[in-house]
Amino acid sequence: MPELPEVETVKRGLDQLIVGKIVADVTSDWVKSFPNAQTDVNQFLMGATVQKLRRRGKALIIDLNSKYSLVIHLKMTGQLVFVGQQKNEQKAKSKKQKEVRFGAGHPTDSLVGELPDKSTRVTFTFKDKSRLFFNDQRKFGWVRLLPTIEIENLDFMKKLGPEPLENDFTNTKFVQRLQRRKNSGIKAVLLDQTVVAGVGNIYADESLYAAKIHPATLVKDVPRNELKVLFKELIKVLRRAIESGGSTDKNYVDAEGKKGSYLTFARVFRREGKACERCGDIIIKTKVAGRGTHTCPTCQRSHS
DNA sequence: CACTTGACCTGTCCGC
DNA sequence: TGCGGACAGGTCAAGT
Numbered sequence: 143m144p145e146l147p148e149v150e151t152v153k154r155g156l157d158q159l160i161v162g163k164i165v166a167d168v169t170s171d172w173v174k175s176f177p178n179a180q181t182d183v184n185q186f187l188m189g190a191t192v193q194k195l196r197r198r199g200k201a202l203i204i205d206l207n208s209k210y211s212l213v214i215h216l217k218m219t220g221q222l223v224f225v226g227q228q229k230n231e232q233k234a235k236s237k238k239q240k241e242v243r244f245g246a247g248h249p250t251d252s253l254v255g256e257l258p259d260k261s262t263r264v265t266f267t268f269k270d271k272s273r274l275f276f277n278d279q280r281k282f283g284w285v286r287l288l289p290t291i292e293i294e295n296l297d298f299m300k301k302l303g304p305e306p307l308e309n310d311f312t313n314t315k316f317v318q319r320l321q322r323r324k325n326s327g328i329k330a331v332l333l334d335q336t337v338v339a340g341v342g343n344i345y346a347d348e349s350l351y352a353a354k355i356h357p358a359t360l361v362k363d364v365p366r367n368e369l370k371v372l373f374k375e376l377i378k379v380l381r382r383a384i385e386s387g388g389s390t391d392k393n394y395v396d397a398e399g400k401k402g403s404y405l406t407f408a409r410v411f412r413r414e415g416k417a418c419e420r421c422g423d424i425i426i427k428t429k430v431a432g433r434g435t436h437t438c439p440t441c442q443r444s445h446s
Numbered sequence: 447c448a449c450t451t452g453a454c455c456t457g458t459c460c461g462c
Numbered sequence: 463t464g465c466g467g468a469c470a471g472g473t474c475a476a477g478t
Contacts, residue, residue, distance in 0.1 A: 143470085143471065143472075144472090145472090174454085200472075215472085215473090216472090217454095217471090217472050217473075218455090218470075218471060218472060219455090219456080219457095219470095261456090278455095279455080279456055279457070280454085280455045280456050280457085280470090281454075281455050281456075282454065282455065282471095282472065282473080283472090298473085298474090323448090325447085325448065326447095326448065326449085327449095330448090330449085333471095333472090335472090335473080342471080342472070343470095343471060343472085391470085392457090392458090392470080431449095432449095432450075432451085432471085433471060434469085434470075434471075
């Protein structure tokens with residue numbers, strides 16, 4: 143479930159790993175994962191140099207020196223994993239070891255074995271033989287090659303809300319944007335990428351718990367001061383998650399194939415049946431806005 | 447406009 | 463042991 147912190151972690155990793163590398167080869171075995179015309183790939187991807195990594199909401203952008211960019215969305219189960227030449231051979235040797243370490247549950251351990259594997263959809267090979275794998279078990283994610291200047295005109299990019307961690311995204315703007323959707327449930331609004339970019343199920347649940355707001359509460363029934371608290375808590379949760387390298391529930395790994403450790407700090411997500419750390423009541427899992435939703439029934443009373 | 451449902455997919459888990 | 467079904471949850475399209 144890559145959300146803003148996970149995509150940001152991948153972006154920072156790739157910043158250190160692939161800038162300056164020259165694309166030498168690209169293969170894909172699933173058209174929808176990389177639905178590009180072969181001519182564009184031949185002309186603007188092959189031989190191009192990676193210049194810069196960017197993130198917008200949950201989308202990752204790799205700018206090339208050909209005036210084209212790769213736009214990547216990991217959706218539910220996407221991974222972007224870089225493998226240097228020697229490292230790949232090492233991993234092949236230690237495949238069995240990996241399962242033992244994974245079983246022990248160390249949060250920063252590698253989750254991927256030898257690549258490519260059966261979830262690999264697109265493989266980029268650089269001139270120095272290092273490789274970048276786009277893995278995606280459920281095939282919801284995608285990679286697109288586009289002229290860089292056209293990215294901002296993509297429909298979903300135009301509609302995307304502001305970046306919550308940018309300095310100019312203030313408490314006032316957050317409250318204003320939420321209140322435009324006064325008749326909607328607050329969790330549905332947080333998950334709406336056109337309101338605020340990058341929030342998904344994990345951080346919606348965590349920030350609503352931190353702000354003591356029930357996720358089904360209609361926005362108009364949440365007092366203004368509570369919306370302000372929600373803003374502060376959302377920012378805190380997102381920053382903390384980036385510091386932890388994101389959340390790994392099942393699939394997510396960073397650019398080096400390592401898991402994120404935020405879920406060790408999560409206070410409600412995947413903690414159903416466990417005690418609320420504030421009041422001791424039992425965390426429950428319900429369905430709100432069509433999603434699995436974790437709440438403390440005592441701390442998060444519904445206003446509606 | 448708000449909300450729900452289905453579609454896109456695969457892997458895992460649960461009950462029979 | 464196998465098998466059907468529910469579930470995981472990001473996003474869009476279609477229907478109420």
